[in-house]
Amino acid sequence: MKTAKEYIESLYRLKLNLYLLGEKVENWVDNPIVRPSINAVAMTYKLAHEPGNEALATTNSTLTGKEINRFNSLFKSTDDMVSKVKLQRELGQRTACCFQRCVGLDGINAVFSTSYEIDRKYGTEYHRRFIDWLKYFQENDLCIAGAMTDVKGNRGVAPSRQDDPDMFVHVSERRSDGIVIRGAKANITGVVNSHEMLIMPTLRMREGDEDYSVTCAIPTDAEGVTLIYGRQPCDTRKLEGGEIDVGNYNFGGQEALIILDNVFVPWNRVFMCGETEFAIMLVERFAAYHRQSYGGCKPGIGDVLIGAASLVASYNGVRAAAHIRDKIGEMIHLVETIHACGLACSYEGGKTMAGNYQANTLLANVCKQNVTRFPYELCRLAEDIAGGILVTAPSEKDFRHPVIGEYIDKYLKGIPDVPTETRYRILMLIHAMTKGQISPSYQTESMHGAGSPMAQRIMIERETDMDYKEKLARSLAGIDVREDVLA
Amino acid sequence: MKTAKEYIESLYRLKLNLYLLGEKVENWVDNPIVRPSINAVAMTYKLAHEPGNEALATTNSTLTGKEINRFNSLFKSTDDMVSKVKLQRELGQRTACCFQRCVGLDGINAVFSTSYEIDRKYGTEYHRRFIDWLKYFQENDLCIAGAMTDVKGNRGVAPSRQDDPDMFVHVSERRSDGIVIRGAKANITGVVNSHEMLIMPTLRMREGDEDYSVTCAIPTDAEGVTLIYGRQPCDTRKLEGGEIDVGNYNFGGQEALIILDNVFVPWNRVFMCGETEFAIMLVERFAAYHRQSYGGCKPGIGDVLIGAASLVASYNGVRAAAHIRDKIGEMIHLVETIHACGLACSYEGGKTMAGNYQANTLLANVCKQNVTRFPYELCRLAEDIAGGILVTAPSEKDFRHPVIGEYIDKYLKGIPDVPTETRYRILMLIHAMTKGQISPSYQTESMHGAGSPMAQRIMIERETDMDYKEKLARSLAGIDVREDVLA
């Protein structure tokens, strides 16, 4: 297994075609805007070697029996899924942002079980190919980005009926040695920090969408791939030379737009190609895993926000006030409710035909639905506790200025024993989480990652046994025969 | 193990001193107001014999090895606690009300582990006594009410300092063969349907409160015990001879006020007596179990309400409307969030020194905190869906009236294929759950059972590792040394 250092070194060998703020970036590994996101991924490698965290961060491969990083594993039990969620909370706590490897992990598991079922129906050999590829991937301890979300164009129109046929990634050419794909994937987490990307369809496919029903793995520096780095709030603060105003100096999330301009994929890396009816199976299995994931990482990030809110209240001298305690109590309650849902859908998971484990679909969707709400309320409460200075504080450069720095140091002080800089630092951390560089990791991603709220809504409705609920009501109301207690 | 029939027969042998609506009730088993609550308890006996539910409803005694009803068992694993929660959901679904045995079950487990630790400190023999008593109890498959809540008088004053020394149950006399206790227990669930009651202290005791730190088991018909049946909304509808207006004809909850007017308890039934510092341990362990319990039963009751809401929407011809689907989706989401919390605190439980298992305290409190909120919103949504007729419908007697009954039948009809009576029945079931006879089981009990919201708030605050959260924030903000990813 790679160490964090080895992982970062391996990135230098990638020849990405990457654009950021209108310019092609050659040494992206050391780019100040990109680097924090690499560090966040690196933490997933570090934990695998960290005494005390091996049980969470590593496991044995079901394919080779060797010890591997959990992020490249297949879930072999419900306990394994619980470990995933707890690992995610640990990483959320340590980075306070998105550490970007869960989409890959969840994608691997969804493709594993779906390819098995396609083969079973069609006699294809996607599953064997996938196993071969995954062995290679585990051996080399690589990092993969899951690439599901298409750009979608007109949301009301099917992939094959869009005005522009490229609004969903599709097979533009079938060759004897492989396929050529074309299109774009949007909002792709961590792709710039990954060795490969796992292309998956993003929604239900129907007759006519055969070319759009495609799953495959490609290197991030394959020919025809262009990556465009997404802007984040306050991103250029990382270029200013300071380390306070960015709020979270070491870590950050990352999303990019992937352009696939006729990218060749050899057959041994193709895991679905044209089996339209399996697209939705893949999407829903992935979604269940990924909605489970948010029951791990977001509580971890929330822990940091709670800690920061508690500190700023202390620094202001109001930590013991009843309303502050109440608000912090509410924050804990919300964070743990999310985590409880993450744990429950893991424990209540089940085995797929292919042999790996799947999170409980209903509870995973319930988990994510809460995630689309609670982090926003947590941020609101943190802003309440922090005070208005959160968005009106002078800059780090003012604070370091020889003349006015002294004014700031004098006047922004809270309680006597805490240096002004300490208070300033914690305010900037809260700022980063609620408004700044990592707020997409905690807010917008909580909303839209793994599917927007309405997507969960639909699944929750569908996964409930409403007939049974109605039967209960009819029996109790005496519409059906009432249950005889003595029978 | 007793059957439901045997259980009910056993009740006839109890000589309760019971008052209801100002009169002493002799044959309370067949009293129309009481009987539905007996039926609800009887369901816990029925399930133990029901093919397909044995795994949930029965288990092997850790004391005797014999098969027993789960409600008299000690939790021997986290899986055992999960089974408890799933059994509770099943019973909630089948009765749509409180089935009253959980307080006893949770009390048994809390007394078991607490008495062990008292003995360990003081060399007393409470634990052995308790085991002997519990064996007898399991052998005879009896039903026990947990009796914790004191009447409390002035909430701001300690038990031993109240103007009236009887506002908390206490030892009024210590004799060589036992103790005499005095006081009252309020809001006691299911006591009228129980063979015994388990007296437990209700809050933290301090120096001076020795006489108030008492735990013991007494028969419900012991000398000196008076039971006063609590009123419930619409309780006398059960005396009207109909079966629709009550909403839930077969089942109902029950609470009573217990007066203990110098009741003698032999030593072999005394499990704590004067060890003030252990009172809070008992309270908190019981509370954690019981807050877990609500993650089982309330989702079950919620399932019935969802089913009823879905039916009434169908009967009105609006089931497919987007806003109806959205509201029912929200109802499912809330119910499953509670259940997820109930499952999570069970799976994440741990072993006590005495060897039985305890639910995770933090998550159990989080579970209950959600229970103090969501059922109210579920009822609000059900009222929204049901329509105003919910509280303006004519009576069953009007519906059966030869003249106006026809008017009602004609005019309260919804869609063509559903008889008016069917619609009327489902409306009355919803009425019973939101405003009527079983609304205390779903609303007020959700609020105050197992402790009022503020009690959970305090535990949530206390059970969180805030130091660790603050440490995370300090490190990320650079107040402490930042974590080196490469280290």
Next chain:
Amino acid sequence: MKTAKEYIESLYRLKLNLYLLGEKVENWVDNPIVRPSINAVAMTYKLAHEPGNEALATTNSTLTGKEINRFNSLFKSTDDMVSKVKLQRELGQRTACCFQRCVGLDGINAVFSTSYEIDRKYGTEYHRRFIDWLKYFQENDLCIAGAMTDVKGNRGVAPSRQDDPDMFVHVSERRSDGIVIRGAKANITGVVNSHEMLIMPTLRMREGDEDYSVTCAIPTDAEGVTLIYGRQPCDTRKLEGGEIDVGNYNFGGQEALIILDNVFVPWNRVFMCGETEFAIMLVERFAAYHRQSYGGCKPGIGDVLIGAASLVASYNGVRAAAHIRDKIGEMIHLVETIHACGLACSYEGGKTMAGNYQANTLLANVCKQNVTRFPYELCRLAEDIAGGILVTAPSEKDFRHPVIGEYIDKYLKGIPDVPTETRYRILMLIHAMTKGQISPSYQTESMHGAGSPMAQRIMIERETDMDYKEKLARSLAGIDVREDVLA
């Protein structure tokens, strides 16, 4: 103007065909179940004579110039509408329930302006007839129930296309001297306490629905009218002889089902007949008035609930606890938010073509939308503060029992200086408002009165100038030309 006494005496002269709990009621004025609802209406007469409240409760008729009860008036200014809302709050405070006259008042104003516009288009003489009728009504200071809600049958089908043509009230025969109407009106507030009822259509009518587009006034004891009294939670407590368990002994709401079995209406009492396109105008104008009304009465009822919650907290000795103060603070906040909306839509109203004033439609709908949410939360908070004893307290008969009454008196005592009965009384008042006899007045009516939540939703969406909002956004985003500050 009638006094309360004269109003009640006038009721004895009505020959209602009224059914209650399956029996025809002859002396309904003194019926214990009905009487509290009469008292509530009587308060609207009492206030007109009460020193200090005349300005709220009376006004001068725009038709005759004489002083009349405000409940029979036409709004002649926005201030008049503000006075209405303040009068409603006063009455809500004094009765803690629905006082039943607002539907009539709001109906009168809506019919006044709509009949004017029909005449203007069609040259009919509805408006003049209506003025004549209203003069008579004001002269005699009568009470009228607005009767809008039809029973509706299959909600997805238009009135004229229902399987049963009577699911909406309609003209079954047109005669030279008048019309005959047929059908039923459901959930009609206060009709049993009214001298007349104002029949209005309940929804948008379309071509083919001509017979269903009918507005007219008929006496409540007209031939062919049958009234069936709606059940309320805990209604029969009023028959038990006590005065505590009912919670609100003096006052209560009332709804009934009205059967119109071929009722003749002379032309001079017909105010719309066949003008389909005006049905929705009438409905929406009425709805705006009535949604405004809830910004008056419900805050008044809320005031009582807040006062009761404050008292019970005092009696328990916890009034000063931070969390109690916070919850009561929240209750006040919610009540005042509703009232603010009620005031705002009144102040922002405008003049109709006919000359009376109309509440601001958008804000009136916003007001009502909040009413469908906040009273439920207020009840939840009140239950939180009250404690579980709210639904487990023994009955009044137990409390009066010579033996066990003493136990109850001793054990249900709170702080020393407050008698147990005092605490018990306030608990029962809260019970009546949250679960008991007047809970429909505060909860279900808040939900469905003046239209269910979705009805407001639709109006809110429609009444907003979305084009303007989009224009603002386009300009600021630079899609349209940006505004030049210096231009």
Next chain:
Amino acid sequence: MKTAKEYIESLYRLKLNLYLLGEKVENWVDNPIVRPSINAVAMTYKLAHEPGNEALATTNSTLTGKEINRFNSLFKSTDDMVSKVKLQRELGQRTACCFQRCVGLDGINAVFSTSYEIDRKYGTEYHRRFIDWLKYFQENDLCIAGAMTDVKGNRGVAPSRQDDPDMFVHVSERRSDGIVIRGAKANITGVVNSHEMLIMPTLRMREGDEDYSVTCAIPTDAEGVTLIYGRQPCDTRKLEGGEIDVGNYNFGGQEALIILDNVFVPWNRVFMCGETEFAIMLVERFAAYHRQSYGGCKPGIGDVLIGAASLVASYNGVRAAAHIRDKIGEMIHLVETIHACGLACSYEGGKTMAGNYQANTLLANVCKQNVTRFPYELCRLAEDIAGGILVTAPSEKDFRHPVIGEYIDKYLKGIPDVPTETRYRILMLIHAMTKGQISPSYQTESMHGAGSPMAQRIMIERETDMDYKEKLARSLAGIDVREDVLA
């Protein structure tokens, strides 16, 4: 009255000692970070000359009778306060941010009435001085920043007992010709764009705090004044040369830290000096005005967010989806609820002893309490509707790039007829409001401006007549004598 142009020109004449991002700024009027905030203020001057808006934006001076800009006026009626709120909504709609003049307006009115009452008690001449100063101010149509919030140090300690005596602004020297003040004011809105600042105390003063009880007016470029510009999220995007990524190119809010290092104030500009008991009167009157203000501006900003959300839904092709309509409906509902509160507290205001009008304190606090909640939910809903691309879109420079710009143009397109740039622009506007440059104007300022939520909570509790509410409950419960309807 000044035009927008004349206002901006007048700013060049100010010699501010201003720091921004660690550097002294000489030409701050043309500084790209500062300029949008100047434009927002300039809109308040523009509207005064705008045909159709004069009635809102101007009024006649009660001091001179001349037409003046409303922002420098005294409220002479409740209608005047309503006009203020409507003007604020208009300005919020036109700028989508804080236009910074309300603190001054509200401060002027609070000082006017408070100085009157001080003089009345002490025979001082603050009020006359204030009138003189205000006449000068109105004549010259100047702009004033209200400067209330002190830096506060340890929140648990009174001003005169802080370790550092400068944590609250105070009189450091009393001279025959005036006073010298010292300290700092934090989070001061618009001070850099103002000609003067109105220094006011920030909380209740007690014995010993005499030096801290000071109100006065000073020029923003007075000797001893240093201004330090507060950072805002994404502030440096304004330096990048583009105009899309900033979201709101023309307008923005502004806050600064004011250092007062021994600033001399002549007596004719001192309006309170040592009258400790009047500090809280001033604070509370100001607060009531300013909490009212938020019922105007924030709905205006909300209108823009609603418009933007509606547009982005259209551009994505999902505008007609039921859940989108429902979310936009909820947004409208929340915005109008706030505005209704703003209107209600204006209409329900009353006259002060000095003759100007004061907003209703209870309702103004209720208004602001809602403002601390709803804009956050509005932003959450807008993020839900906008989609994840909100925080992952490439930069404007990428979009303008000759090579990858084409990719972006192709792939980020929504429905066919809308150019990609249009969609991108609206996304960036939403981004600016929810996460970017103007998010402090809509979120954090909504939370903490005019006092944090707990401050409103305290006022709401205090302004309610709880005795009356308790009396109502006691009467209805029969604890006090029940009201006799016939009496």
